[in-house]
Amino acid sequence: MHYYQPLLLTPGPTPVPDEIMSQIQLPMVGHRSSDFETIAENAYSGLKPIFGAQNDVLILTSSGTSVLEASMLNIANLEDHIVIIVSGAFGNRFKQIAETYYKNVHIYDVTWGESVDINSFLDYLKSLNVKVTAIFTQFCETSTGVLHPIHELGQTIKSYDSDIYFVVDGVSCIGAVDVDLVKDHIDVLVSGSQKAIMLPPGLAFVAYNNRAKSRFNEVTTPRFYLDLNKYVDASTKHSTPFTPNVSLFRGVNAYVDLVKHEGLNHVIQRHYMIRDALRVALKALDLKLLVKDDVASPTVTAFIPNSKDELALIKNQLKSRFNITIAGGQGHLKGEILRIGHMGKVSPFDILSVVSALELILTEYRNANYIGKGVTKFMEVIQHES
Ligand SMILES: *Cc1c(COP(=O)(O)O)cnc(C)c1O
Numbered sequence: 001m002h003y004y005q006p007l008l009l010t011p012g013p014t015p016v017p018d019e020i021m022s023q024i025q026l027p028m029v030g031h032r033s034s035d036f037e038t039i040a041e042n043a044y045s046g047l048k049p050i051f052g053a054q055n056d057v058l059i060l061t062s063s064g065t066s067v068l069e070a071s072m073l074n075i076a077n078l079e080d081h082i083v084i085i086v087s088g089a090f091g092n093r094f095k096q097i098a099e100t101y102y103k104n105v106h107i108y109d110v111t112w113g114e115s116v117d118i119n120s121f122l123d124y125l126k127s128l129n130v131k132v133t134a135i136f137t138q139f140c141e142t143s144t145g146v147l148h149p150i151h152e153l154g155q156t157i158k159s160y161d162s163d164i165y166f167v168v169d170g171v172s173c174i175g176a177v178d179v180d181l182v183k184d185h186i187d188v189l190v191s192g193s194q195k196a197i198m199l200p201p202g203l204a205f206v207a208y209n210n211r212a213k214s215r216f217n218e219v220t221t222p223r224f225y226l227d228l229n230k231y232v233d234a235s236t237k238h239s240t241p242f243t244p245n246v247s248l249f250r251g252v253n254a255y256v257d258l259v260k261h262e263g264l265n266h267v268i269q270r271h272y273m274i275r276d277a278l279r280v281a282l283k284a285l286d287l288k289l290l291v292k293d294d295v296a297s298p299t300v301t302a303f304i305p306n307s308k309d310e311l312a313l314i315k316n317q318l319k320s321r322f323n324i325t326i327a328g329g330q331g332h333l334k335g336e337i338l339r340i341g342h343m344g345k346v347s348p349f350d351i352l353s354v355v356s357a358l359e360l361i362l363t364e365y366r367n368a369n370y371i372g373k374g375v376t377k378f379m380e381v382i383q384h385e386s
Pocket of ligand 1: 090
């Protein structure tokens with residue numbers, strides 16, 4: 001029925017490249033076989049450059065939220081004081097996990113759509129007057145499209161108190177941003193498979209430094225499936241503590257190969273170029289952007305249509321006329337914003353499609369001529385940045 005190819009532009013799940021799908025479809029092997037050991041060994045070590053990690057990256061068979069929870073349960077004891085930065089729906093999720101287990105939870109609220117202000121956060125930390133064990137933050141807050149200044153945050157936290165563990169939720173940006181556990185002072189960095197890592201949903205990743213590894217061992221908080229010590233031990237034997245998603249482990253290796261082939265720097269640059277091009281195009285279509293340019297994520301862009309009717313029309317017509325799926329808002333931004341995911345298997349021309357579809361929709365709806373307006377601005381950025 002559709003003339004247009006489906007284009008999935010949600011901030012997860014994201015389209016999966018054929019090179020990955022063909023690996024995922026290979027015949028099953030036993031997870032206690034040497035075949036699987038080879039697959040696992042390659043997957044754990046192959047992810048290291050993507051996460052900027054010195055140690056092998058742990059892989060759990062579960063969704064991203066599982067490693068948000070694991071990062072907390074393996075870093076903080078139940079009586080510890082922990083700080084959660086909440087800048088949107090995923091910060092809220094960290095908060096909900098914290099409040100499920102912990103009593104001494106301190107919430108640092110950031111206005112949705114803004115990034116953490118380093119000096120205000122430092123003042124907040126000082127004002128707590130307690131020994132803080134760990135700080136948890138989003139890297140990209142997917143519900144708004146903000147990319148927090150993780151490097152400055154890490155530096156500030158560690159110079160305030162080098163004992164503090166810095167834990168970062170990178171689910172919606174790892175694979176599209178430059179990150180380094182050492183340089184950015186991160187102790188634990190978690191992610192999931194279905195966003196910029198362009199795999200189907202179902203795997204979760206944990207990168208950690210040696211300090212965090214020792215901490216996993218000391219912490220007494222009850223946990224079983226999410227006990228990261230089990231995953232660390234198994235990873236040294238190129239194995240897993242429980243039955244893994246064997247197919248998706250193969251997918252990880254296909255993903256790593258694709259990144260090697262393109263070059264990680266190019267992958268990152270491609271995401272930033274698409275971000276920049278999309279932002280100027282949306283502005284040219286008189287669509288307001290939720291997030292300021294300097295803190296905009298390279299993986300997801302939120303915009304504000306002129307009215308609720310316009311918002312609903314854009315989302316519906318993109319789908320019904322052009323087979324393009326984008327996302328709405330979450331929490332109090334539901335019905336206020338729309339979000340375009342542009343991560344993983346995404347080319348500038350994929351995003352050009354959504355820009356041209358928006359031109360047609362808005363030209364009709366607003367009774368003004370937008371044809372070519374966004375596309376021209378978009379292509380000017382591609383011309384200069386590619
Ligand atoms: C998607 C996402 C998660 C949660 O992932 P699930 O796979 O749905 O559990 C957590 N944090 C961020 C920032 C995300 O974008």
